[in-house]
Amino acid sequence: MSELSPSTFKELKSYLGGYVLVKLKGGKGIKGILRSYDQHLNLIVDNAEEIEGESTRALGLILIRGDNVVLISPASK
Amino acid sequence: MSELSPSTFKELKSYLGGYVLVKLKGGKGIKGILRSYDQHLNLIVDNAEEIEGESTRALGLILIRGDNVVLISPASK
Amino acid sequence: MSELSPSTFKELKSYLGGYVLVKLKGGKGIKGILRSYDQHLNLIVDNAEEIEGESTRALGLILIRGDNVVLISPASK
Amino acid sequence: MSELSPSTFKELKSYLGGYVLVKLKGGKGIKGILRSYDQHLNLIVDNAEEIEGESTRALGLILIRGDNVVLISPASK
Amino acid sequence: MSELSPSTFKELKSYLGGYVLVKLKGGKGIKGILRSYDQHLNLIVDNAEEIEGESTRALGLILIRGDNVVLISPASK
Amino acid sequence: MSELSPSTFKELKSYLGGYVLVKLKGGKGIKGILRSYDQHLNLIVDNAEEIEGESTRALGLILIRGDNVVLISPASK
Amino acid sequence: MSELSPSTFKELKSYLGGYVLVKLKGGKGIKGILRSYDQHLNLIVDNAEEIEGESTRALGLILIRGDNVVLISPASK
Numbered sequence: 001m002s003e004l005s006p007s008t009f010k011e012l013k014s015y016l017g018g019y020v021l022v023k024l025k026g027g028k029g030i031k032g033i034l035r036s037y038d039q040h041l042n043l044i045v046d047n048a049e050e051i052e053g054e055s056t057r058a059l060g061l062i063l064i065r066g067d068n069v070v071l072i073s074p075a076s077k
Numbered sequence: 078m079s080e081l082s083p084s085t086f087k088e089l090k091s092y093l094g095g096y097v098l099v100k101l102k103g104g105k106g107i108k109g110i111l112r113s114y115d116q117h118l119n120l121i122v123d124n125a126e127e128i129e130g131e132s133t134r135a136l137g138l139i140l141i142r143g144d145n146v147v148l149i150s151p152a153s154k
Numbered sequence: 155m156s157e158l159s160p161s162t163f164k165e166l167k168s169y170l171g172g173y174v175l176v177k178l179k180g181g182k183g184i185k186g187i188l189r190s191y192d193q194h195l196n197l198i199v200d201n202a203e204e205i206e207g208e209s210t211r212a213l214g215l216i217l218i219r220g221d222n223v224v225l226i227s228p229a230s231k
Numbered sequence: 232m233s234e235l236s237p238s239t240f241k242e243l244k245s246y247l248g249g250y251v252l253v254k255l256k257g258g259k260g261i262k263g264i265l266r267s268y269d270q271h272l273n274l275i276v277d278n279a280e281e282i283e284g285e286s287t288r289a290l291g292l293i294l295i296r297g298d299n300v301v302l303i304s305p306a307s308k
Numbered sequence: 309m310s311e312l313s314p315s316t317f318k319e320l321k322s323y324l325g326g327y328v329l330v331k332l333k334g335g336k337g338i339k340g341i342l343r344s345y346d347q348h349l350n351l352i353v354d355n356a357e358e359i360e361g362e363s364t365r366a367l368g369l370i371l372i373r374g375d376n377v378v379l380i381s382p383a384s385k
Numbered sequence: 386m387s388e389l390s391p392s393t394f395k396e397l398k399s400y401l402g403g404y405v406l407v408k409l410k411g412g413k414g415i416k417g418i419l420r421s422y423d424q425h426l427n428l429i430v431d432n433a434e435e436i437e438g439e440s441t442r443a444l445g446l447i448l449i450r451g452d453n454v455v456l457i458s459p460a461s462k
Numbered sequence: 463m464s465e466l467s468p469s470t471f472k473e474l475k476s477y478l479g480g481y482v483l484v485k486l487k488g489g490k491g492i493k494g495i496l497r498s499y500d501q502h503l504n505l506i507v508d509n510a511e512e513i514e515g516e517s518t519r520a521l522g523l524i525l526i527r528g529d530n531v532v533l534i535s536p537a538s539k
Contacts (some may be wrong), residue, residue: 070142089217102222242344243371
């Protein structure tokens with residue numbers, strides 16, 4: 001049971017190794033380096049920071065469960 | 078496990094390459110150029126802007142996870 | 155994985171080409187001409203207007219993702 | 232993928248053709264004549280009225296998507 | 309696709325014919341006689357009363373959709 | 386369609402017959418003796434008490450539907 | 463029906479035996495030693511503490527149901 005088609009899966013490859021901003025359900029965001037992802041949109045993000053309004057918090061190397069993801073955008077460090 | 082029937086999938090083709098407004102669960106919107114989509118309604122949107130009330134924010138080339146989508150409408154730039 | 159049985163699917167045919175009011179989860183409504191639908195209740199609605207309380211907003215030809223639909227009723231223009 | 236077992240499906244037959252009150256997630260109710268239903272609890276309700284607190288609103292012949300249904304009870308006209 | 313294993317299914321048999329209190333998502337409760345249930349935890353409850361805080365309301369013979377159920381406990385009349 | 390892998394299923398055996406605290410979505414808790422569970426995390430809990438903030442309420446022998454469970458921890462009587 | 467691909471499953475191995483911070487839907491967090499996990503992201507966490515704002519509460523050896531997990535990050539004791 002995949003939630004990404006093979007074509008969408010490939011599109012995400014261009015994000016690998018770069019900084020991304022991941023918006024989560026509920027309004028928080030995570031910024032960090034996208035290390036890997038799978039077809040359920042589970043993400044391994046390194047140097048991750050949680051962003052909530054103006055405040056940020058370092059989280060390190062994290063796993064994000066795919067069903068919480070709203071969108072992924074490229075980000076600058 | 079597809080969430081779009083083949084006929085609905087085809088209907089979306091007319092949106093490709095043009096500006097769309099994507100309304101998300103929770104009330105936010107995304108405006109941008111629809112680059113691709115799949116049968117789960119995952120969307121690749123370029124020149125994306127997040128719209129919340131009167132404020133907008135540039136996001137670039139983004140992936141929207143399909144289960145967050147409420148509706149897609151054509152938009153002007 | 156269909157969310158409409160064949161019998162319910164057929165019942166919706168009488169709505170095609172006419173104005174419908176689609177109530178969405180979260181309380182908003184969409185009014186427009188039902189152009190097509192599939193077994194997941196994804197809807198293509200033309201001349202669509204978003205209705206929220208007293209205010210309306212023109213959206214054009216839209217796709218509504220089926221899992222947001224609460225109910226569909228016939229509507230006058 | 233059915234959400235009603237055959238035995239529960241049969242129990243609903245006694246409601247057909249009579250007035251029912253359908254309670255929906257989020258707190259609203261729908262009263263009307265149950266015309267048909269399927270194994271996903273999608274309902275076709277005629278003479279439907281939306282009930283929210285003390286106010287009611289006529290909706291006509293409607294389709295209710297089954298996953299919004301909390302409960303179904305018999306009702307008087 | 310069952311949501312009750314056969315062993316859990318059997319455990320519910322002891323509730324049949326007696327008064328139960330069914331707690332629903334969102335905080336309401338239903339009290340009544342458990343007439344039947346299926347493997348999705350859809351319930352037929354007779355003499356049902358909706359309980360919300362201190363107020364109760366008679367509903368008669370109802371069907372509760374299983375995915376709204378939080379818990380079922382025995383109750384006195 | 387199981388929601389517990391066989392290894393996680395086995396880990397829960399050590400809780401059987403002892404008092405557990407079950408945290409539910411929405412913030413309530415249930416304390417009682419874990420009598421049985423299945424691979425969907427449906428729980429039969431005896432001597433169950435509902436805990437909400439400082440107040441508790443006796444519920445007896447209950448079934449908790451697995452999809453409401455956030456976590457299970459051992460508890461003292 | 464797995465919610466972690468084999469590659470993502472392996473990535474979590476580096477967390478085993480160490481302290482992790484698990485963020486849950488709804489805003490709470492759990493800190494403790496990750497003892498095991500499965501492909502649904504069900505977690506067994508030892509020495510678990512619930513964290514809500516500034517307050518913490520000891521929970522012992524707990525099972526967290528995977529569908530409540532937002533993210534997992536390494537943590538110091």
